[in-house]
Amino acid sequence: MTAEAVFWASALFVFYVYCGYPLLLAVLQRMAGRRVAKAYWEPSVSVIIAAHNERGTIERKLRNCLDLDYPKDRLQIIVSLDGCTDGTEEIADSYRWQGIEVVRSARHRGKAAAINRAVLTATGEILFFTDARQRLEPRAVRELVANFSDGTVGAATGELILQAPDARESSDGVGLYWRYEKKLRAMESRIHSTVGATGAIYAVRRRLYKPIPADMILDDVAVPMRLVLGGWRSVFDPAARAYDRISDSLDLEYGRKVRTLAGNYQLLARMPELALPWRNPVWLQFVSHKLGRLAAPYFLAALLVSNMFLARGLYMIPFICQAVWYAAAALGALAVRRTAAAPVAGEVVPGGKHI
Amino acid sequence: MKKLLIPYTFTLLNWAAIAGLFHFLLGHRDLWLHYREMTRRFGDSLHEGHR
Numbered sequence: 001m002t003a004e005a006v007f008w009a010s011a012l013f014v015f016y017v018y019c020g021y022p023l024l025l026a027v028l029q030r031m032a033g034r035r036v037a038k039a040y041w042e043p044s045v046s047v048i049i050a051a052h053n054e055r056g057t058i059e060r061k062l063r064n065c066l067d068l069d070y071p072k073d074r075l076q077i078i079v080s081l082d083g084c085t086d087g088t089e090e091i092a093d094s095y096r097w098q099g100i101e102v103v104r105s106a107r108h109r110g111k112a113a114a115i116n117r118a119v120l121t122a123t124g125e126i127l128f129f130t131d132a133r134q135r136l137e138p139r140a141v142r143e144l145v146a147n148f149s150d151g152t153v154g155a156a157t158g159e160l161i162l163q164a165p166d167a168r169e170s171s172d173g174v175g176l177y178w179r180y181e182k183k184l185r186a187m188e189s190r191i192h193s194t195v196g197a198t199g200a201i202y203a204v205r206r207r208l209y210k211p212i213p214a215d216m217i218l219d220d221v222a223v224p225m226r227l228v229l230g231g232w233r234s235v236f237d238p239a240a241r242a243y244d245r246i247s248d249s250l251d252l253e254y255g256r257k258v259r260t261l262a263g264n265y266q267l268l269a270r271m272p273e274l275a276l277p278w279r280n281p282v283w284l285q286f287v288s289h290k291l292g293r294l295a296a297p298y299f300l301a302a303l304l305v306s307n308m309f310l311a312r313g314l315y316m317i318p319f320i321c322q323a324v325w326y327a328a329a330a331l332g333a334l335a336v337r338r339t340a341a342a343p344v345a346g347e348v349v350p351g352g353k354h355i
Numbered sequence: 356m357k358k359l360l361i362p363y364t365f366t367l368l369n370w371a372a373i374a375g376l377f378h379f380l381l382g383h384r385d386l387w388l389h390y391r392e393m394t395r396r397f398g399d400s401l402h403e404g405h406r
Contacts, residue, residue, distance in 0.1 A: 174364055250367060251361075258369045261375030262383070269379075294376070297369050325362050332363025 003309040008301035011318070017292035017299075022180075024288075025187035031138065033190040036235050039149040044074045044139055046124030046206070052082040054132040055091065061132045062095045069138040076101065080118035085107030093239035112222075113214035119206070127206050129220070130242065132158065134200040137241040144203050144240035154232025155204045155224035157185075157197030158240030163204060165245070174253045175246060182238070187283045189236035193228045195285050196221035201242040213270065218263030224273070228282055250336055264290050 021057040047065055053059055058079070065077045079092045081104040092102045103117050111124050119127060121292050126145050130136060140158060147156040162178050185194040199220040204227065212222050224234035267290075273279040 033357070155372060174368075176361065177368060253364075254367050254371055254406065257371035258374045258378060261372045262378040263375075265376055265379035293369075294372050297372050300369060328359055329362040329366040332359045332361075333367075335359060336363065 001305045006195075006305035007303050007310055007315070009300040012063060012305060013292075013299045014296060014303060017288065017296050021288040021292065022184060022187070025184065025191065025285075029187045029190040032317040034188075034192070035232075036147050036153060036233075036237075037150040038146045038237070040142065041149050042071055042074055042142075043145060043148070044123065044128045045070065045128050045145060045203075046076040046078060046118075046122035047128045047130060047141065048078050048080065048115060048118040048122065049132055050080045050082060050111045050118065050129055051088055051092070051109070051132045052108055053084050053086040053088055054115070055084075055086045055088050057132045058088050058091050059095075060135070062092070062098075062100055064135050065130075066095075066098060066100075067138060068136065068141050070141045072099070072116045074124075074139070076122065078118045078121060078126050080114040081105070082110070082114040093283060094291065101208075109217075110214055112212045112216040112219045115219055116214065118210040119209055119211070122206060125206055126203050127209055128203040129199070129201075131200050131222075132243045134242040136201065137243070140201060140240045141259070144201065144237055147235055147237050148203070148205060150233075153235055154196065154208050154227035154230070154235050155202065155234040156240070157194065157203075157220075157224070157236050158201035158242060159236070159238040160200045160242050160244060161199045162244055162246040176252070180352060182236075184289060185236045186238065188282070188289070191282075191285070193224070193232075193234040193282050193285075194236040194287050195225070195282060197224045197234065198242070200244065201240060216263075216270070217259060217266050221263065221267055225267070225271065225286075229271070231281070246276060260261070264294055309333060 010164055033265055046067075049058075049061060050063070054061075060167045062077070062079070068075065077099065078101045081092060081102060083105055089102075089104065093102065096102060101121060105114065105117060115129065126148055128144065129139055142158050144158050147153050159179075159182060162175050164175070188194045196218070199219040202220055202224065204223055207231070208227055209223070210226065212219055212226075216222050228234050268275060275283075276292070277283040280286055304326070307315060307322060
């Protein structure tokens with residue numbers, strides 16, 4: 001009886017987090033969707049790039065920002081150097097004559113501190129945050145800023161497109177996961193607000209920005225969610241795009257995900273009001289999307305273990321499905337390890353043989 | 356191969372929540388730097404591949 005209760009509670013939870021919630025959003029957006037009154041205008045914008053040891057990417061990023069389709073006299077570009085020791089400073093300084101502003105900290109204090117420091121020198125009506133690594137589409141600023149012509153919008157985030165090596169949008173495991181994530185964000189945004197933003201491309205009204213704690217892991221969730229708690233909307237606009245190359249290494253994506261999820265725990269500890277339905281206008285979205293993901297692995301484990309105790313009769317069907325799923329995952333893990341271990345063409349393998 | 360990666364990716368990214376809790380409880384704050392280091396290694400290899 002206990003195993004049955006655990007099985008059904010876990011199955012319902014996992015189903016809700018991954019299928020039920022998206023279906024609920026699809027219904028809610030049809031019933032209560034609110035369009036953003038997007039209109040093109042040209043307020044002053046401060047583009048802020050926080051950088052720590054970005055020698056390999058900073059020059060490309062600065063050129064990318066200088067090529068943005070936005071009036072130069074209304075665009076301030078600030079690079080906030082966070083204790084760089086690899087020559088990033090020299091590269092950034094060499095672009096000062098082109099109008100790039102450089103602020104710096106001698107010590108590495110973290111991304112949130114770097115952002116706070118840059119905002120102190122920002123003069124734009126809109127703060128546009130972007131990371132050093134990703135490439136912005138020329139119209140990215142124009143498209144994102146257009147959302148702020150709607151007076152209810154306090155923050156806006158664009159779409160990060162993960163590209164496969166052939167430059168098309170990735171359709172492998174991580175690519176699909178990210179596409180699913182973006183669908184959720186788009187539906188959440190139509191209802192009220194998306195829960196968080198993408199660090200590669202998001203913007204807020206400067207007058208609403210308040211410094212975030214220097215050790216905050218997820219600035220791109222903390223900054224917009226503060227505004228949402230204050231009654232503003234935080235919207236997702238897929239017309240404003242940034243591009244990143246998808247990693248061949250799942251370890252890297254895993255590291256990125258660990259950071260995000262650790263950040264969600266921190267966010268909950270720092271902003272507990274997010275979990276209060278009478279304080280958070282997107283409480284259902286926050287609980288279903290963010291907290292649901294944090295709890296999902298425990299429920300998945302409970303689902304598997306309880307099903308082991310019930311593996312007879314009709315309960316054999318979900319048990320076989322789970323067994324096949326985890327066996328496929330294990331094979332996938334093996335395949336990834338083998339691919340990573342295999343020498344690539346042109347590489348010298350131990351023993352000196354050139355392949 | 357790609358199809359096989361879907362269950363693995365889903366499982367791996369799901370279980371990242373447990374690692375995330377571990378880092379949070381141990382007070383690891385500099386995950387950004389950790390992430391950047393991993394990203395840079397990947398970015399450098401891409402850059403070299405384009406030369």
